[in-house]
Amino acid sequence: MSGGGGSGSTTQTQALPGYAQPYAQQILQRGSDLSQQQMPQYGGQLVAGLTDGQQSAISGINNQAGQQNPTLNAANSAVQGAVSNASTPYQTSNQYIGQNVQASQNPYATMQNPYLDAQVSKAQTDLTNQYKNGTAAQTMAQFRNAGAFGGSAMQQYQDQQNTNLGNDLTNVESQLRGNAYANTQQAAGQQAALNTQTNLANQSNNLNATQAQNALNSQNYQNAQGNALAAAGLAPSLNAANYYGYQQQLGAGQTQQQTDQNQLSGQYQQWYNQAYSPYQQLGVLQSALQGALGNGSQGVTTSTQSGGSGWGNLLGGGLALGGGLLKAFG
Incomplete structure (x- = not known):
């Protein structure tokens, strides 16, 4: 101051x-x-560049990203197929649909009994013989013993017996032929019932076979759709796997780069301390x-x-x- x-x-x-x-x-x-x-100026490298591993990984990732990916393409096709409901490849056919079983035919349902006439003749012959050997002989003996043989009373009695014999012969034939007819009708009825049961069984079998085929086709379709969508769901993971090696290589390169950077920083620090x-x-x-x-x-x-x-x-x-x-x- x-x-x-x-x-x-x-x-x-x-x-x-x-x-x-x-x-x-x-x-x-x-x-x-x-x-x-002059102020000190550091002329060394300050920032570590990309390593060979990093450059290789980056190049691989770029190439992979720019190429068509068959995994993703297949997944896309699978999804489109599932959306379009292309069920035709999953259709199956049941060979038993329409194959009807025929009812067995009863040969006795329409066949006439070839032994019927012989049976009728045999029965009538037996009755006639029984009449001759039994009733007729007894009548003659009865009237002969009574001293009325050949009289009108005997004739009336024989006429009545002959009428009874004729009725018996007719009844035997009617019974035998009626039984044969009844047996034929019973066989025909059984055949008709069997035919009806066979037709109903065929209808039921065809219905069951059709339902089974529809259920199988539906299940096949659902399985195919599910498999397609599941495969599409795996596509991102499979696609990511294509980059896994590059990511590992990139990580190793980053470790090497950090090591190089630490060395450069250490060299700069040494220069700084000295300068x-x-x-x-x-x-x-x-x-x-x-x-x-x-x-x-x-x-x-x-x-x-x-x-x-x-x-x-x-x-x-x-x-x-x-x-x-x-x-x-x-």
């Missing part, structure tokens, strides 16, 4: 103590020398001087001189310069 004017003026200055002035001068000298030098060592040393010297002076305020002496002297201010500026250099490069 100065006051007054002219050559007779007095100047009040603040000066460092004597023990601090050599260090202040040293700070100024080092700062001056460093200011004359900026002078500035750090200057900062250490400045910090030591500031600590000794109590941040520049303790131990400073004040004097009044004639004329002007800026030495103290210059030293103070040197301290500020050293601190600025340390902050700029520390």
Whole structure:
């Protein structure tokens, strides 16, 4: 600080103590020398580039993404087939539909009994013989013993017996022929019932076979649809598997890249420590001087001189310069 004017003026200055002035001068000298030098510039590599593995993986992924994927194409076709309900390939036929079973024919249902006439003749002959040997003989003996043989009473009695014989012969024939007819009708009825049962069984079998075929076709269709959709659901996983090797290669390359980056960072740190060592040393010297002076305020002496002297201010500026250099490069 100065006051007054002219050559007779007095100047009040603040000066460092004597023990601090050599260090202040040293700070100024080092700062001056460093200011004359070019700032250190690191010429090495700072960022690690892609490794061969990364470049190979990226190239493979790009090629894979740009190509037609048969897995996804097949899945797309399967989905389209499921949506279009293309059920024709899943149709099956039942060979038993329409194959009717014929009822067995009873040969006695329409066949006349070839032995019927012989049976009738035999029965009538037996009755006639029984009449001759039994009834007729007894009648003749009866009337002969009574002394009325050949009379009208005998004739009437024989006529009645002959009528009875004729009725018996007719009844035997009617009974035999009626039984044969009844047997034929029974066989015909059984045949008709069998034919009806066979027709109903054929209808039931055809219905069951048709329902079984429809159920099988439906099940086949549902299975085919489900298989198609399940295959389509696996397509993304299968497609991702195509990239698995590249992803593994890319991960290994990233590990290598990080290792390279750590090495580059370590090399830069070594260069930095060496290149900026002078500035750090200057900062250490400045910090030591500031600590000794109590941040520049303790131990400073004040004097009044004639004329002007800026030495103290210059030293103070040197301290500020050293601190600025340390902050700029520390």
